[in-house]
Amino acid sequence: MNNGKVRVPLLHISRRAALPWYKAWGIRAAAIVLALVVCGLITTLLTGEDPIALYLSMLDGAFGTSRRAWVLMQNVAILLCVSLAVTPAFKMRFWNIGGEGQVLVGCLATAACMITLDNVLPNWLLIIVMLAASLIAGGLWGLIPAFFKARWNTNETLFTLMMNYVAIQLVAFFIIIWESPAGSGKVGIINQQSQMGWLPQVGPNRYMLNILTVALLTVAMYVYLKYSKHGYEIAVVGESERTARYVGIKVERVIMRTMIISGALCGIAGFLLVAGTDHTITTTISDNRGFTAVMVSWLAKFSPVFMVFTSFLIEFLGRGASEIATDFGLNEAFGDILTGVILFFIIGCEFFITYKLHFRGFKTRGAAENV
């Protein structure tokens, strides 16, 4: 049919067997290097700036002063906390994209306690009540969509997403009630004089307590997912609901339990934000972390340990990007372009870890030997 001329496809794709870990990480490292090179090229072409100077500026933005480094670590901690929170749900294939709302209700519960109970309870008890309230609020916000999913098989993606907007409006409502000073449309710093309900400073920096708390949560989540009976049930339900039922796991119960944990952890993130750092509440206090956490968790393949790295990477890129924008007088959007390019490479390289490409050149050599 083709006049004796043998045409081999230019390219075909086959699935790899498992790659050894060092090769897989080699590919990932190569992807990051490649991403940096491409970013450099784009920078030079679009702006004429020296890419090296740009990268140095990113580093400076993230670590330039000890204050910057602490702020970065604090942001990593909060993002990591939200990522840890959504992970058990994702492992269960329950697409919880309601982290944003769960964090917000955690913030709201914390702020409500700080504002209404500051003259009623001693400080230590107030903080415990705040923590409990944020856990319950977040847990409830997680439980509602889980309950509907378990009972009527509603779509959890839409449900959790919509719960975000409910939470935002709820916060907006209470901001007007708690407005201070009147007419500002803001809550302002809560208990600025008495510092009631503020988390105490531990160690050298006021962010230290948050960072330590999240570090502990990371270890706890790792152990929970890997070694506990609950963690095992979550994995089985996620892999195959039919298998779970077959071995007698009560799937509905696992879904609801896991979402309470997921929501409660988001609540803790809200607690840390309000009581630990911001001491106020706004509708944007969560800063889209509920969504960014989805990416952090996926990039780390749901492993709490890798999430330390991926949340750091995301925060570092974000911080560096805005530094470039100010240093070089570039638009903020330019930083986002670079972040996008880097993420593209990091996510894209997973394809090469899973699949292998065969090119025509290599093929004909093999075939020629058989003539």
Next chain:
Amino acid sequence: MDGKVAAVQMRDITKSFGPVVANDKVWLDIYKGEILALLGENGSGKTTLMNMLSGIYFPDEGKIYVDGREVVIRSPKDAFDLGIGMIHQHFKLVDVLTAAENIVLGLPGRGRLDMRAVAAKVREISGRYGFEVDPMQKVYDMSVSQKQTVEIVKVLYRGADILILDEPTAVLTPQEADKLFAVLRSMRDDGKAIVIITHKLHEVEELSDRVAILRRGHFVGDMPTAKTNAMEMTNMMVGRPVTLNIERPQPKDPQPRLEVKDLTVRDEDGVLKLDKVSFTAYSGEILGVAGISGSGQKELLEAIAGLHRAEGGSILYLDAQSGEPEELIGKDPRDISDMGVALSFVPEDRLGMGLVGDMDLTDNMMLRSFRRGKGFFTDRKGPHKLAERVVEELDVNTPSIETPVRRLSGGNVQKVLVGREISSAPTVLLTAYAVRGLDINSSYTIYDLINKQKERGVAVIYVGEDLDVLLELCDRILVLCAGRVSGLIPGRGATKRRVGLMMTKLGGGAEDE
């Protein structure tokens, strides 16, 4: 040669998937006017080899000649252009379309489709080879065998001269298989080249003219079917002598273990799947369940295991020691095991229900035992030991205990599943299609394991599709027909024909007595 024309010659075909070499320099000739049986164990590379001929995979190395000319087959379309058509195990039909619509689907044509002409051509093809197909029938109204017929006609309609059938009889009753064989013979006589992939030796002997054997990706040899026998073929497939008898010891001291009375079950869509089914399963015996696929076998086992809600009737479990009856209906699997009923279930869907494909052997062993112990944490040592024991005792071929079971071959997956299920010392063992897709060697390992359970005094319920095996293995056979009990007959002395008739007609085959 012997005067026949080689329609296809495959030379030095090599194909690897990662480190696994599925085909290693395989040679194969396919002749016109001949039925070739391609035999081999699981993972011997039969389907891979044929997939390269039909354009699904592309070989890493090697050449393919069609009618003496070298060709490159990059896609199923290339294969069709060369007159090669493959009928896969899983049918690829659109349910809501008619037979004729499915047949012309995807074919190029001018603006208006003349369905009448299509139907006429379909009838012409059917008439020529003796198919029974109504071009205007919707696919969702068809039986499995009719769907298969549509698949075959579809391939012929596209002008295929070389037909490849991947385990075509796996889903058919004996009567349907006979019909298929008649059709295949008439196509052969018409000069078509036909390849059937199969595990079943009696089919090879009955149908094929020549047999080619693969073992672990290598071509072992081919010969005219008339000049060989089941023994020789098995030895070539396995690579060493194997005995081909299934043992059937007499049941020892059978006691009623499971009494099913008037069990009625509907599926999710409200369709009646079991209609007042009653029987008793005894300890120390194997009760076979035969029936056309979809006659309620799956629902029967799932209802007993507590996975499917029953609408009516009762399932009484009679305790081995006390003889106390306990009702299983309304209980879920957790309740059943909490009641102390040692019920094991080897489901049909091994990786979708019985095991978790992405988990390793240890974690899969844990599925049954992870709740044990009071603590918050799981115990992995016990399951790890069990995994090692299963691998050793059942000769599971796995790179390691830490390998995800998805990576294992079908036979090894089944050994892991059966190994886990019998490790809990069950008193009732339910198995659904325990040897489906397994090669001879693995199948006999499974029969052995089941027989050992029977000797231990377990009440075994064995749902099977291969009647030859059911007749050889089971002490009694329950035949289901459209969700009702068509008969319950002793396994010793039962004939295939009789069971086949009972499968298709309530109480059928009685006149054979």
